[in-house]
Amino acid sequence: MIEDITFLHSNWIAYIAIGAIVLWLVFVWKEGFHFRKRKFWINITVALFAIISLAIIALKPAVPILGKKTKVVILTNGYNTKQLDSLKRAHKRIQTFPYKANQPIFENIHTSDTVFVLGNGVAPFDFWQLENHKVDYIKSDVPSGVVRFRYDHSRVVGEQLQFGGWYNNPTKGNRLILEGPGGNGLDSISLESGKKQSFQLATHLKSVGNYTFSLVETDSLGKLLSKDPIPIKVLDREGLKILIVNGFPTFETKYLKNYLAEMGHEVLVKSRITRGKYKFEYFNTDRIPIGAFSEKNLQPFDLVILDATTAKNLGRGARTALKNAIKQYGLGLFIQPDEDFFRYRKDEVAFDFVKEKSTETSLGTTPKTKIAKYAFLFKDQFQLQAIHKNGKGDIVSAYKHLGKGKVSTTVLQSTYELLLNGKTTEYQQLWSEIISSIGKKESAKVSWDEHSILGIKDQQYEFTLRTAIPEPEVTTEEGYRIALRSDMDISNLWTGTTYPKKLGWNRISVAQDTTAVLDYFVTDTTTWKAKSSYDNMLRNRRHFGRSSIKNTKQTLPLAPINPIGFYIFFLLCTGYLWLVPKLGKE
């Protein structure tokens, strides 16, 4: 018990001690004439007590308050009354307190016992208030609504926006609608009754810009229940520069080049007419001479398409140049196969094939469309990345990394027949997927890792920045600079935090590169309620689950001991010292 006593003015202890000793010594000297008398000893002892009590008053002793041993329940949003009732049954004198975000939790309660947190949990910025307590987080049921969702925040125009999510505790008959800007219903799903339901909504993006799509929930009568924003950045298409070299003209190339040229890509086709004579076709591009491959003349291209014969008969120099261009500059290479291609093996075309009988297949995405193929399939192996799989899950077109670049091929043949059969979209889809995935990728000088572009007003929004700029300076729209922290291991990785004030689209930019901007969407706490409560629940569980493992040493608040006792004692002592000489005289 005694060791718990601390002095609030402990830093004065030296001065007070010296002063007290000096005072006592003066008193001793003053009593000097009674020296060696019984009275002397009594007097100085009493004086010592008086001075000690005075010193203690000055030092303000304090003891930690071992609060009353009562358990406390903090009720946060969405708590379960049943849980509260059973807690009350178990602990008779339990106290309940409602939780308000960003306000002191323990204003006038002190407890050393367990703090129960019920409901969705406290906000992460209030965790510090519970730091010195033993917290038991009792989570309530997962809130009903969309608790998880996933989509690409930035897509290129023309691509598909896929919004997938997980709806907890759905109400049968209600509908989820993906609405475009302006409130066009684009896709919808009706909810089934059950524990949880995963859903996927999709639409094609038609126009470039920052848009706010929304996820709307209506009941079976069409009454709007909730509307949550889905911010998305639609980027402009950027064309590729493609070189096609063919040993002889083929229909496949003819249709492919027409398609690519029509879509605005720069296409250069070199096809051999006869020995030493070539036909050059330049689409959407200037005439550039292209002879044998060299690293220099391959550099501007994003993708090279060769037929199997040309690929096989490349000269040694050209082969090395092509390989280097792929490895170092990230060039993509696509080989148009022929029957022989599947049989010979060479180092850089290390695709392995399995023979099979069927010469027709359909892609998993478009099961009704039949496409001709060679009687081979890819052998699934390490490093092989599938682009297309057929309905059975076998790989029909794939690529492999080679340095920074990619080498790809397919077992499909005569895909132009799709066009002739009127399946233009399928054809275009097929080739745009292949070409997009293997084309040279543009490496941005500055890039933002945006795990979410959805921020909440007045709450922290964290972002990650990757840049080669040595000391990037990030500013908000209002011109405030945001402090950045560099990653310990990766020097070009920076993180920062900001607190957006404005609803809607916000923008932060790098001062050194004004084109490098991050647009993010700020909403308030009324949207995506189910998700944010669920996130909060998980965060609470993680936080309190972890902190309960380590034995937290509680530092209890101190309360000064009431000094009245010392006063009285001091008065008694001085009173005695004052009275005794008078009594003695009489």
Next chain:
Amino acid sequence: MRSGQDILVGFRRRWRLMLWLEITLYALGPAILSYLIFLNVFWAIAVFIIVISIIIFFIKPWKHSLENVATYIDLHLDATEYSTGLLLVPEEKLSGLARIQQNRVTTRLVEKLKTIKPPHHLVRGAIILGSFILIGAVIYKYELLSNIQGAQQPTITPEAIVFKPTDTTSTTVQSPKLIRQQLTVNYPNYTQVPSVETSNMDIKAVEGSRVSWQIQFDQETKNVTMESMGNSYPMKLSDGTYTGASTLTSAGFYNFKFTDLQDRSYVSELYAIEVIKDKSPSVEIKGIKQFTSFAFNEDKKVSFTTTISDDFGIEDAYIIATVSKGSGESVKFREEKLNFNSKIPKGNKNMSLSKNINLDQMKMEPGDELYFYVEALDRKRPKPNTSRSETFFAVIKDTVSDAFAVEGMMGVDLMPDYFRSQRQLIIDTEKLLKDKPKLSTQDYKSKSNELGFDQKVLRLKYAEFMGDESEFGGTAEGDVESPEEEGDHHEEDHEEEDPLAKYTHAHDSENEHNLVEEEKKEDPLEEYLHNHEDPEESTLFTQSLKSKLRQALNEMWDAELYLRLYTPEKSLPYQYRALKLIQEIKNSARIYVHRIGFDPPPIKEDKRLTGEIDEVPGYRKSAELTQEDAYPSIRVTLARLEQLISEKGSITEEDKLLFGQAGNELAEKAIEDPGQYLKTLQQLKWISEDVVVPSEALVALQKGLFLALPELKPNAVKQQQQTSEINDLLLKELEIND
């Protein structure tokens, strides 16, 4: 001191005033109520007047005479001692006592009259007024009877052109008001539709109609134009009315725009022009089957009725009949234009016409065919719409062509009646085997033998192609022998065995056969020669074919043998082999025909592409194939709208230009489907013309534009990549460990 009478008159005036006030209060209530319901002053005044006149009729405030007043005062003021009436009587006519009393009453009245008031119900009136106002206010506030108001609205301003000022800054000057608008649609003459005058500016008329507009303003204006599809047409001013006219050719939109004297411009809403195409007449033939045939001795008459209908009247209709004679290459056609039985009344919208065609009159003979259809023309100018019915057929059956004729490839018909093909033989043999349990042994054997005989005939037939004259003789022999069946063999055996046969000239029977036999036997060397010079001897087939045929004949021999031995099952394999060989021969015969053409020498692969190629030039071609986006401005507009909506910005000049362009892009699309895009186009027009719009309108506009955009085609894109040292290191590691 006032005289008593004056006091009473004064009192009466007060009383009447009260009554009038009361009436006013009563009437004001319904008037206000009606105003709040209909929001129209005229209605309110009318109600007010009506109610006042009704209440006046009941209350009659003028009716209160002085006597009444006196009686009232007597009743309510005791001090008058029921003598107020005295005041009305002239003093001279009164007795002395009465005069004193009159005086007393006068003085009393002067003192006390203030204590009584004329009877009134002002409180009641006020309450009624208050309650009417309350009801009216409730109705007004909650728009309980909005349907009445809504129904009321359009009748007040029917389809008036609403002009919106495009500049909202100066509103002090009164803007010119439209007093008259008129749209005249003159339908083309041929339609015989009278011209229509309307104030509804949406046009729906037949193609080629002439449309004219007349607009009149209350003030002088400058420069009234009609804008349509991006072009603007100034309207002419005559007698204070602006007029413009146009001929409808295609669907579209238009709006009016004018500037007033202060140079402020105003735009109207967009109006749709819907062009109805003159439909082609519809023709239907009834009362006849599509295909009719007659025997040559029947009454060959075709009769039918035709119903023709057209939206604006029919000009002409006739029948086009074609007679075809003969068949194959010698077919001849004769076309005739026939008129209907009755004359065609021009300009009728519906008509039913009938026609009888006598095939004999058409100079048709058995075997001839008649095709006919009805063609109708409508009255459209300059080029009428024509349409025709389905084609109907009438045929006179040919009496000759029913006879069956076998046409062989050769001049001589060598095909015997009972000729069975090898395939047929196989089928029959298999059938026989299948039926074996059902048949008696006798039948079975006889059938097997029959098949053997057929096999023999077939073999001989093929032997013919070999040029085996001896075998050909056999065919003839078989021909004759066939009906004799079983006995045949005995006879043959007998014949062969007949010792006399060699020594007799049996000219009586089988004469020709014997002759041939004789001839053949005249040259014993013939069988051992291969006489190529003789064209008669040459065969149609090459040597290999010949051997194949020989092989086939051998197979047939064996097949026949087993059939004759009553073991058809053993014969079947031979038959199959024979069939296969015959098929091969047939196929090679086809190849033989092909070989008549050019047979190129085989290509030597190593010599390929080794020709002189100095003259072959390289080929270079450049092309810009990029497909232009049809809606670039709409796409930009969408993004700009999103900004405007979220940031509540104001529309700049640049935006207006952009919206205008987007409008033009949308207009092209809207022509095809005005119902869907007209509203969006309208909103776009207003935005681009500087009309202040609320943000809800922007949202609606964005929605409309978003709907209008077609989906983009799938396209490959250059993707972005985040490069970092870590990634590079990982790739290197992967490569090393590969």
